[in-house]
Amino acid sequence: MYFCTYVLPKQMMNVGLFIPCYIDQFYPQVAIATLKLLEKVGCTVTYPLQQTCCGQPMANSGYEHLTGGCNDNFVRNFADCDYIVSPSGSCTLHIKHHLHATNETAATAIRSRIYELTEFLTDVVQVKTLEAAFPYRVGLHQSCHGQRGLHLAQMSELMAPPFSKPGQLLSMVDGLELVQLDRRDECCGFGGTFCVTEEAVSAKMGKDRVADHLRHGVHYITGVDVSCLMHMEGILKRANSTVQVRHIAEILTATL
Amino acid sequence: MNQLSLDHAGAAIEFNKNEPRVDWHDETLWFVRTKRDRAAAQVPEWEQLREAASQIKNYSLSNMHDLLEQFEQNAIKNGITVHWAADADEHNKIVHGIIQKAGADRMVKSKSMLTEECHLNDYLTRHGIEVIDSDLGERIVQLRGEPPSHIVLPAIHLTKADVGDTFHKHLGTDAGATDPQYLTEAARQHLRDTFLTRKVALTGVNFAIAETGGFVVCTNEGNADMGVHLADVHIAAMGFEKVIPRAEHLGVFLRLLARSATGQPITTFSSHFHRPRPGQEMHIVIVDNGRSRQLGRPDFRNSLKCIRCAACLNTCPVYRRSGGFSYHSAVAGPIGSILAPNLDMKLNADLPFASTLCGSCSNVCPVKIDIHDQLYKWRQVLMQEGYGPGSKTAAMKTMATVLESPRLYRMAGKIGRGVLRFAPVTVENKFNPWYTQREMPEPPAESFRDWYINNKKS
Numbered sequence: 001m002y003f004c005t006y007v008l009p010k011q012m013m014n015v016g017l018f019i020p021c022y023i024d025q026f027y028p029q030v031a032i033a034t035l036k037l038l039e040k041v042g043c044t045v046t047y048p049l050q051q052t053c054c055g056q057p058m059a060n061s062g063y064e065h066l067t068g069g070c071n072d073n074f075v076r077n078f079a080d081c082d083y084i085v086s087p088s089g090s091c092t093l094h095i096k097h098h099l100h101a102t103n104e105t106a107a108t109a110i111r112s113r114i115y116e117l118t119e120f121l122t123d124v125v126q127v128k129t130l131e132a133a134f135p136y137r138v139g140l141h142q143s144c145h146g147q148r149g150l151h152l153a154q155m156s157e158l159m160a161p162p163f164s165k166p167g168q169l170l171s172m173v174d175g176l177e178l179v180q181l182d183r184r185d186e187c188c189g190f191g192g193t194f195c196v197t198e199e200a201v202s203a204k205m206g207k208d209r210v211a212d213h214l215r216h217g218v219h220y221i222t223g224v225d226v227s228c229l230m231h232m233e234g235i236l237k238r239a240n241s242t243v244q245v246r247h248i249a250e251i252l253t254a255t256l
Numbered sequence: 257m258n259q260l261s262l263d264h265a266g267a268a269i270e271f272n273k274n275e276p277r278v279d280w281h282d283e284t285l286w287f288v289r290t291k292r293d294r295a296a297a298q299v300p301e302w303e304q305l306r307e308a309a310s311q312i313k314n315y316s317l318s319n320m321h322d323l324l325e326q327f328e329q330n331a332i333k334n335g336i337t338v339h340w341a342a343d344a345d346e347h348n349k350i351v352h353g354i355i356q357k358a359g360a361d362r363m364v365k366s367k368s369m370l371t372e373e374c375h376l377n378d379y380l381t382r383h384g385i386e387v388i389d390s391d392l393g394e395r396i397v398q399l400r401g402e403p404p405s406h407i408v409l410p411a412i413h414l415t416k417a418d419v420g421d422t423f424h425k426h427l428g429t430d431a432g433a434t435d436p437q438y439l440t441e442a443a444r445q446h447l448r449d450t451f452l453t454r455k456v457a458l459t460g461v462n463f464a465i466a467e468t469g470g471f472v473v474c475t476n477e478g479n480a481d482m483g484v485h486l487a488d489v490h491i492a493a494m495g496f497e498k499v500i501p502r503a504e505h506l507g508v509f510l511r512l513l514a515r516s517a518t519g520q521p522i523t524t525f526s527s528h529f530h531r532p533r534p535g536q537e538m539h540i541v542i543v544d545n546g547r548s549r550q551l552g553r554p555d556f557r558n559s560l561k562c563i564r565c566a567a568c569l570n571t572c573p574v575y576r577r578s579g580g581f582s583y584h585s586a587v588a589g590p591i592g593s594i595l596a597p598n599l600d601m602k603l604n605a606d607l608p609f610a611s612t613l614c615g616s617c618s619n620v621c622p623v624k625i626d627i628h629d630q631l632y633k634w635r636q637v638l639m640q641e642g643y644g645p646g647s648k649t650a651a652m653k654t655m656a657t658v659l660e661s662p663r664l665y666r667m668a669g670k671i672g673r674g675v676l677r678f679a680p681v682t683v684e685n686k687f688n689p690w691y692t693q694r695e696m697p698e699p700p701a702e703s704f705r706d707w708y709i710n711n712k713k714s
Contacts, residue, residue: 183286206694
């Protein structure tokens, strides 16, 4: 049983870990790093074992009406958590905007209690220091759903003061050199099913985004969404590049 | 290959066969986007201006009926003849009728996306009226028999060399000429003759002011003015959503329009027309053509706030890499993709999917249209109305069945990873669009859940 209060000392924060399906299946190391990071900053973390997918692949394809089963399953898994945290801006945004379920009261509560990992660390836990070291040149890919959807960082289109929650956390990592890109928040072209239905444009966008990072001599490309990173990794590997992708949780838990 | 006959994805494949050209197209439009950023940054109250524009437009949409009647009454008082057209066909017939009544068989036309939407040029040509587009970009594409590929920069898909070839063929300039000044001079001489000899001139309308019955036309070339100042008959064609309540509101829109469009503080010409000059006839054709229907759709009505600045095209990473013709619609890009399904759902069902939903379009929009949210909503409408391929619906149903069941999901994940690890050839082949230009992710032996059960669960 969990306490259902909103302001808790952080050692008592009961966090339900939501791991998007493709991370569970293809990038378990990202989920492990996320779990370790949350525990490191003092959270009590549970991974509800019957979770699957947020339903976004169907919804973004125009089939939101088929996501009822996913939604109910999500609510069954996470209704008891004080906070739900996920290493994905995109899946978090989907839940925040589109989660409706048979138990609508629980769904409404979840929509207001789900956080993407970096915003949870900067805004809720209010992390000021991190013991991490990553002595490399790193390019930050601003995944659109996290940035423009969840406002994890200021958007280049708006005439407003700059900020970056992922950037704030990366600046706490010893030795990490964050590069400035020519186009700091252009989409990589992953776009869910867009990556296969619009393969030509998707791949071209990915190649162009990767090229911006390569022009600035990065060793690693990082970001808050593994989907974008998976897409760019596929392009880097096809080009036999030595540059690698790392989810931000992997960098924030890296040690020498 | 005629890109206009393909769906967006198919046309984008054609466009991407020439990668250096895609790079050039992308960089040209990105340059316009950066000019917009610089111009907007120089206005300290930029975000407040966007909000003001958005609210004025919201007011106008909510009071459309009254504002249009007020506009009509004031225009008539000013001596302008006002016509109402329910659809494209009626618009074309009205324009044709005015030309016939004037005894003319030729017309000069400045930029009007509405007439593109109504296919006016085709209609008039079929009825023996010669139309010459006087906007330089539009004239170039007209000579080539193409539609505009961009609503502000109609010939942005063409290089200097392409223009040189076109002018050599149609205007007799030297073969291989690419000097912009030389080519522009040739166009200038050609259009000068047109301006001097046409008795009927048609313009678009950027803003129609209910309070005064006047309207404003914005151009950079002065071609609208050149056309109408020498013509006996001025026809102005407008979609009904162009109406704004008061003249003072121009102080909001004119500041936003050119900065958003090209990064200029204001268009070179902002021409205010209120009444015909002595001896001249002035007509306004107010067109619906599906706009009432769109106004009646709560999720999509505010697409009618659009002032046609094209900022969303310039910033769109998909538009820049697929070109305007891939949208097979008069208005391309993100805004076109939320307007076109209203005109024909079947024909334009592909367009709301020509986006990653990155949201940049909504952020640059000077009147704050929630473009990417509407793209998402159109996807839902189109699939529920049955405009998706049956194979897609079947695949989505299977996907939903697997993903909503923890047991099936885990089984499918295990099988998927196993296939990738032990028989990669089954997915690493030419039938997998992911694999065409990207490697597959490396599948791990165990899922996170497996790891968690083995290592963490107490």
